[in-house]
Amino acid sequence: MNVPIVPLGKPRTERADAARNREHLLETARAMIAEHGADKVTMDALAERACLGKGTVFRRFGTRAGIFRALIEHDEVRFQEQVLAGPPPLGPGADPRRRLIAYGRARIPFLIAHYAIVRAAMDPTHPAAAGPAGMTLPHIRMLLGQARPPLPHVDSLAVQLTSALEGPLMLYLTMSDVDPATDNHPLAEGWQALIERLLPD
Numbered sequence: 001m002n003v004p005i006v007p008l009g010k011p012r013t014e015r016a017d018a019a020r021n022r023e024h025l026l027e028t029a030r031a032m033i034a035e036h037g038a039d040k041v042t043m044d045a046l047a048e049r050a051c052l053g054k055g056t057v058f059r060r061f062g063t064r065a066g067i068f069r070a071l072i073e074h075d076e077v078r079f080q081e082q083v084l085a086g087p088p089p090l091g092p093g094a095d096p097r098r099r100l101i102a103y104g105r106a107r108i109p110f111l112i113a114h115y116a117i118v119r120a121a122m123d124p125t126h127p128a129a130a131g132p133a134g135m136t137l138p139h140i141r142m143l144l145g146q147a148r149p150p151l152p153h154v155d156s157l158a159v160q161l162t163s164a165l166e167g168p169l170m171l172y173l174t175m176s177d178v179d180p181a182t183d184n185h186p187l188a189e190g191w192q193a194l195i196e197r198l199l200p201d
Helices: 016-036 043-050 054-061 064-085 096-113 115-121 136-146 154-172 186-198
Strands: none
Touching: 016 043, 016 054, 016 064, 043 054, 043 064, 054 064, 064 096, 064 115, 096 115, 096 136, 096 154, 096 186, 136 154, 154 186
16 A cells, blocks of 8 residues: 655656556456456456556566556545545544544555455565555654644654554455454454544543
């Protein structure tokens, strides 16, 4: 989930044919996941299904994990837009305590809904990280910094909360643990209890 909150620098432009190929490959990959599951999506299978050369797939994504990182990027950006500019309490306008609770309660269903893709996006040649991921760390850090009275060791606390939110889902849960009824998921309840204890009314 390593997508920046605000893109750095001028976005790189794509040739029209490259952009079309990218969208076609992503649509094809999503169709393959819906039909057969993420395990069946390989570089070779995607190239064959999309009727494109393997070289095109490798140039576009680099690795199999790169396919899944590209797939989740669009949904991740939409999630970030809700956090940055959507209605409160997830978006701006609520106090830090309510926003932290809302963030975890929104983030956990998001991660569960994308569980198979996120797991597949982890490069098996590198150790999985339970720490900072995407916007979660800086967002939690910002909200903790707004808390009153001020909290001690905000930077360390933000890292610990990020790991508590992102780590269990991606590292410790198995698919059998992923309950599609996520409104009252135990992890969401646990997150709210943690924030309420940290920032009491």
